[in-house]
Amino acid sequence: MTARTLKYSINSTLINTIAFSGIVILVILTVFIIKEATPALTNVGAELFTSVYWYPTNSYDPEFGLLAMLIGSLYITGLTSLFVLPLGYIIAFFLFEYASPTEVRVIKSAIDLLSGVPSVIIGAFMLVYVAPLTFKFGIYTPENILIASLGLTILSLPYTASLMQEAMQSVDRSLKEGALALGSTRFTAGFKVVSRAAISGILNAVILTVNRIIGETMVVLMVAGGAAIIPRSLFDPAKPLTATIASEMGEVAQGSVHYSVLFFCGLILLIFSFLLTITARVIITKNKHV
Amino acid sequence: MVETTKEPVIQVKDFSGFYGEKVGVKDITVGFEKNKITAIIGPSGCGKSTLLRSINRMNDEIPIYKTQGKILFEGQNVYSKEINLTHFRKKVGMVFQRPTPFPMSIYENIAFGPKLHGTKKKTDLDEIVENSLRQASLFNEVKDDLKKSAWGLSGGQQQRLCIARALAVDPEVILLDEPTSALDPIATKHIENLVEELVSTYTIIIVTHNLAQAVRISDYMVYMFQGDLVEYGQTSAIVKQPADPRTEEYLTGKVS
Ligand SMILES: Nc1ncnc2c1ncn2[C@@H]1O[C@H](COP(=O)(O)OP(=O)(O)O)[C@@H](O)[C@H]1O
Numbered sequence: 001m002t003a004r005t006l007k008y009s010i011n012s013t014l015i016n017t018i019a020f021s022g023i024v025i026l027v028i029l030t031v032f033i034i035k036e037a038t039p040a041l042t043n044v045g046a047e048l049f050t051s052v053y054w055y056p057t058n059s060y061d062p063e064f065g066l067l068a069m070l071i072g073s074l075y076i077t078g079l080t081s082l083f084v085l086p087l088g089y090i091i092a093f094f095l096f097e098y099a100s101p102t103e104v105r106v107i108k109s110a111i112d113l114l115s116g117v118p119s120v121i122i123g124a125f126m127l128v129y130v131a132p133l134t135f136k137f138g139i140y141t142p143e144n145i146l147i148a149s150l151g152l153t154i155l156s157l158p159y160t161a162s163l164m165q166e167a168m169q170s171v172d173r174s175l176k177e178g179a180l181a182l183g184s185t186r187f188t189a190g191f192k193v194v195s196r197a198a199i200s201g202i203l204n205a206v207i208l209t210v211n212r213i214i215g216e217t218m219v220v221l222m223v224a225g226g227a228a229i230i231p232r233s234l235f236d237p238a239k240p241l242t243a244t245i246a247s248e249m250g251e252v253a254q255g256s257v258h259y260s261v262l263f264f265c266g267l268i269l270l271i272f273s274f275l276l277t278i279t280a281r282v283i284i285t286k287n288k289h290v
Numbered sequence: 291m292v293e294t295t296k297e298p299v300i301q302v303k304d305f306s307g308f309y310g311e312k313v314g315v316k317d318i319t320v321g322f323e324k325n326k327i328t329a330i331i332g333p334s335g336c337g338k339s340t341l342l343r344s345i346n347r348m349n350d351e352i353p354i355y356k357t358q359g360k361i362l363f364e365g366q367n368v369y370s371k372e373i374n375l376t377h378f379r380k381k382v383g384m385v386f387q388r389p390t391p392f393p394m395s396i397y398e399n400i401a402f403g404p405k406l407h408g409t410k411k412k413t414d415l416d417e418i419v420e421n422s423l424r425q426a427s428l429f430n431e432v433k434d435d436l437k438k439s440a441w442g443l444s445g446g447q448q449q450r451l452c453i454a455r456a457l458a459v460d461p462e463v464i465l466l467d468e469p470t471s472a473l474d475p476i477a478t479k480h481i482e483n484l485v486e487e488l489v490s491t492y493t494i495i496i497v498t499h500n501l502a503q504a505v506r507i508s509d510y511m512v513y514m515f516q517g518d519l520v521e522y523g524q525t526s527a528i529v530k531q532p533a534d535p536r537t538e539e540y541l542t543g544k545v546s
């Protein structure tokens with residue numbers, strides 16, 4: 001065995017080991033979460049999904065209804081997606097179709113910088129500067145769904161925009177030129193031809209973004225208000241699943257029902273993420289040949 | 291130079307194109323005759339594509355590209371501020387080296403251009419689609435699959451689809467940039483025959499790396515070398531007796 005083949009076989013063994021341990025860790029983690037979450041189902045049962053009351057520490061009659069949190073998570077994720085997906089596409093489209101090379105460079109570096117800002121900083125910024133403004137509009141609580149969604153928008157916009165821009169950029173340039181050669185405007189070429197050719201990448205960006213929003217914890221913990229109620233409007237506070245886990249896991253007695261219900265929240269998030277990832281895979285395979 | 295009495299459809303005048311500091315083509319003056327096939331030939335990197343892509347201003351897509359001089363189409367400088375690119379490109383179509391079918395059905399590919407230029411009625415579009423596909427001698431092969439994705443066609447079919455797509459907007463000139471270099475010999479022959487049929491209706495300018503192809507199909511020939519136009523004339527005349535030693539070297543295969 002020469003030195004080179006030895007090096008090669010060591011390298012490939014190393015890579016295989018690392019990849020394999022990744023899978024093992026994932027499986028262990030999933031099994032662990034399912035194991036810890038199962039008592040919630042046996043002890044609380046359907047109430048998890050039907051009750052809106054979350055009184056996990058009431059010693060006489062604890063209630064473990066997750067409905068309010070589940071709706072809070074979906075509401076915030078939905079609203080944020082409504083902001084961030086169109087905005088991300090518009091930015092990506094502008095970068096791809098209209099920006100000069102210098103503009104692209106400047107905007108891309110701004111995006112890269114912004115995507116490096118820790119979420120706790122964005123949370124603090126929203127809390128200190130933006131949330132107080134809501135009083136001016138007669139909204140009763142400064143920490144609410146709208147503020148949380150705006151914070152999440154700032155957090156995920158760079159990610160969404162660059163993913164979508166990469167998707168459009170990866171389309172062969174000749175396709176755009178083909179459309180221009182027929183007399184179409186840049187807008188039509190970008191919108192009808194390039195976006196369509198990039199559709200699987202764009203949808204993938206959509207799904208990754210939604211996945212990221214639904215799992216985000218810090219911003220919602222800081223500015224969503226933390227009230228486990230069913231929101232009636234976007235000015236109501238909410239307590240998403242992630243924030244619930246983060247704020248209560250530290251104080252809960254290990255092995256208690258409350259503990260197990262928190263793991264159940266985690267399981268719900270895991271299932272969402274799993275479903276979104278599967279959807280992304282399906283879309284990509286389906287669109288290989290449009 | 292070959293003197294012709296007719297006004298050429300496209301007249302290039304003292305035209306130069308630069309990629310930043312680098313010369314793409316320089317001081318080109320040449321006219322392209324109506325209802326003729328003109329082949330642009332020369333070694334790789336000599337500026338063939340640059341010249342062709344300057345005619346319909348496709349090189350505007352390259353940010354560092356700058357031009358000097360004029361290119362006249364129907365007497366109007368295509369680089370003037372008044373030109374409406376949408377209308378102009380409707381009249382001067384282009385087919386690229388690699389086929390560029392859009393990610394949509396065969397029907398939609400052909401209907402894309404006419405819709406862009408205002409044709410709305412379904413019956414009109416149906417007619418245009420069928421006629422264009424017939425002109426590109428593709429109709430019989432795809433008539434039952436019009437709703438299927440154009441990406442499912444073979445390379446040669448895709449290229450004929452792109453020709454049909456260009457024809458669908460009723461152009462006067464068709465620019466082809468090495469349209470057969472990605473195709474097998476049979477598909478190539480097919481395209482060559484097609485181009486020879488189309489020339490009775492359209493003015494054709496074709497860039498080719500394939501000298502034999504240029505000799506087979508073209509009426510006129512432009513020989514370029516390192517950004518210069520070295521020789522222009524009737525293909526038969528150039529092949530028989532090139533005026534410039536550089537052309538002769540190319541024709542005899544010393545340069546390629
Ligand atoms: N996008 C570009 N940027 C910089 N230089 C280019 C670009 N495209 C072509 N060139 C240069 O311009 C010259 C002519 O190229 P081109 O017109 O593509 O040649 P041909 O089509 O005859 O092979 C070459 O030297 C080439 O390197």
Ligand SMILES: [Mg+2]
Pocket residue numbers: 338339340
């Ligand atoms: Mg070329």
